[in-house]
Amino acid sequence: MKGIGDTMEVKNLATRIFRPIIPEAEGRNMVIAGLIIVIVILLMAILADLIAPYNPTKLAGRPLSPPSLENPMGTDNLGRDILSRVIHGSRIVLVVVFSAAIVSMSIGVPIGLISGYFGGKLDRAISMIMDSMYAFPSLILAIAIAAVLGPSVVNAVVAISVVYVPTYFRMVRGQTLSLKSRLFVEAARAAGAGNTRIMSRYIFPNLVTTAIVVFSLSIADAILTEAGLSFLGFIVTAPTPDWGFDLSSGRPYLPSGYWWMITFPGFMVMLLALGFALIGEGLSEVYAPGRER
Amino acid sequence: MEILKVENLKKYFPVQKSFIEVLFSKELEFIRAVDRINFSVEEGEILSLVGESGCGKTTVGRMLVGLEEPTDGKIIFKNKDLTSLRGEERRAMHRYLQIIFQDPYASLNPKMKIGDHLMDPLLIHGIASNNEAKKMAIEMLERVGLVPAEQFFNRLPYQLSGGQRQRVAIARAMVLKPEFVVADEPVSMIDVSLRAAILNLLLSFKEEYRLSMLFITHDLSVARLVGDRIAVMYLGKIVEIGGVDEVIHEPKHPYTAALLSAVPSFEKRDLRIDIKGDVANPRSPPPGCRYHPRCPFARRECREIEPDLVGDTHKVACHYPLEIRVD
Numbered sequence: 001m002k003g004i005g006d007t008m009e010v011k012n013l014a015t016r017i018f019r020p021i022i023p024e025a026e027g028r029n030m031v032i033a034g035l036i037i038v039i040v041i042l043l044m045a046i047l048a049d050l051i052a053p054y055n056p057t058k059l060a061g062r063p064l065s066p067p068s069l070e071n072p073m074g075t076d077n078l079g080r081d082i083l084s085r086v087i088h089g090s091r092i093v094l095v096v097v098f099s100a101a102i103v104s105m106s107i108g109v110p111i112g113l114i115s116g117y118f119g120g121k122l123d124r125a126i127s128m129i130m131d132s133m134y135a136f137p138s139l140i141l142a143i144a145i146a147a148v149l150g151p152s153v154v155n156a157v158v159a160i161s162v163v164y165v166p167t168y169f170r171m172v173r174g175q176t177l178s179l180k181s182r183l184f185v186e187a188a189r190a191a192g193a194g195n196t197r198i199m200s201r202y203i204f205p206n207l208v209t210t211a212i213v214v215f216s217l218s219i220a221d222a223i224l225t226e227a228g229l230s231f232l233g234f235i236v237t238a239p240t241p242d243w244g245f246d247l248s249s250g251r252p253y254l255p256s257g258y259w260w261m262i263t264f265p266g267f268m269v270m271l272l273a274l275g276f277a278l279i280g281e282g283l284s285e286v287y288a289p290g291r292e293r
Numbered sequence: 294m295e296i297l298k299v300e301n302l303k304k305y306f307p308v309q310k311s312f313i314e315v316l317f318s319k320e321l322e323f324i325r326a327v328d329r330i331n332f333s334v335e336e337g338e339i340l341s342l343v344g345e346s347g348c349g350k351t352t353v354g355r356m357l358v359g360l361e362e363p364t365d366g367k368i369i370f371k372n373k374d375l376t377s378l379r380g381e382e383r384r385a386m387h388r389y390l391q392i393i394f395q396d397p398y399a400s401l402n403p404k405m406k407i408g409d410h411l412m413d414p415l416l417i418h419g420i421a422s423n424n425e426a427k428k429m430a431i432e433m434l435e436r437v438g439l440v441p442a443e444q445f446f447n448r449l450p451y452q453l454s455g456g457q458r459q460r461v462a463i464a465r466a467m468v469l470k471p472e473f474v475v476a477d478e479p480v481s482m483i484d485v486s487l488r489a490a491i492l493n494l495l496l497s498f499k500e501e502y503r504l505s506m507l508f509i510t511h512d513l514s515v516a517r518l519v520g521d522r523i524a525v526m527y528l529g530k531i532v533e534i535g536g537v538d539e540v541i542h543e544p545k546h547p548y549t550a551a552l553l554s555a556v557p558s559f560e561k562r563d564l565r566i567d568i569k570g571d572v573a574n575p576r577s578p579p580p581g582c583r584y585h586p587r588c589p590f591a592r593r594e595c596r597e598i599e600p601d602l603v604g605d606t607h608k609v610a611c612h613y614p615l616e617i618r619v620d
Contacts, residue, residue, distance in 0.1 A: 182399060183396060183399035183400045184399060184400055184402045186394075187400045187462075187465070188413070189360060190359070190360060190387060190391065190392045191387060191391070191413060191414040191417060191465065191469075192384045192417045192418055193413065193417050194417075201409075202402050202405070205404035206402070206403065208404075
């Protein structure tokens, strides 16, 4: 009975914390669930040195020993503690996806706004470039860019941000096209407002919620891309812990029955992506069209 | 002194054609929304522009405030031809020429405070500094009856009712102290019980600013109440224009008479003119008088020769003007 009471308490606490931030609406519980997952993983990354039981790159037990009290997630082929590697492995993925999402947002949003607002030949040219980038599967494009640039964390950020620019561009351009013909924009024009003012004061503020939704959804997708790049060895080299990279080092041992080497990092990739997907989907319901606030 | 004069104003919208039509190279078609119209507005005068939906009355208003580029013709405002001005010069004229839109739910930015809606025009035209603009905005909110003004200043549009929003829209137009205002059906989306209050508010500015106005409406009774003169539009043309009493009591054009007989009334009336059929397609208006397919008095001449708008103060575009009196 104590367990149930605890979860209720957690839920009440969460509701109390997030109430002022998220408006009361359908989809709100999804956002809260997603935020809890993401915040827990964020804390895990920040406090990794304090909470990890072992050094993630040092021997911590017999190699390939199954989950036990000493090594709750078992050890890998070099005898390193998988729990500690999972905890430390959250750092690189979070850094990469957050910086990539911020970079692609700060490129995609202004380009989409300008392209949609002015239209004409400029818009056609930019749209064509963006559409041809969008036509590639994101992982393949990211691999191609990362392969050209060479393996490093910074290059991975570049590769992933390039891949997600078209996502922001398309959403923002589409919104701008519909916003610029709205009556309040015409009213601003009739008041004598110039293009810069109309874009910054009348169109951009109405795009922010869309951008936030795309931000969390593209992060969810970017986590999978990052794991893919890391799996192929484009981000880190041994012995740095990273979920995608650990997946690839555990893969050869799976047929022999050592399931714990890939299960736990793989689960974390899925969980983090789920967290951001929940936030994105939830927010898109909270800010559904028609609820203009 | 006339403040605004419109000469041969024309707006043709090209018709979007399907791929098949382009393939068989049909020639370019146009919707003749406004077709060579002429009128003028005196200083301190309100001209009501009446017509049914699709007759081009809103397009006229939008051209006056520069939201639509005229295909041809001149808009002379304060002795300057607005159609010849470009860029900054044209935008500077917005200070004197404002518009109030029909839909108060769509004309305010959902993400901007009410106060910013009023401050923005002042800042754009460099009329006031930030602090002065704020003071002027609060004064204007009080003036249009949104009290306590400090509270309304910080609200967002969704927190206001339709009537309150329209007061904001009026305040936004008036804060620049314009000399001419286009009011595009400002009360047609307002609750009936609030219409009189909004109209009175609008008219109160006429006295205070010596404001001239083009009041666009489909409702003859409102047009009569508000206007000093009335212009009646049909299919992109002005068919009759004159003083309120002249047009209402001695309509010369059969269309005006038909509109008048359609206004609901408690009294029994002798005049009863019905309008047959629908408005013709503005892509291919009928030859001769555009009203002839629906006119009970149409004769051969009406089908062949387009009538000009003629007369002294009370002008009419009809070959056989009516001679009746309606009370």
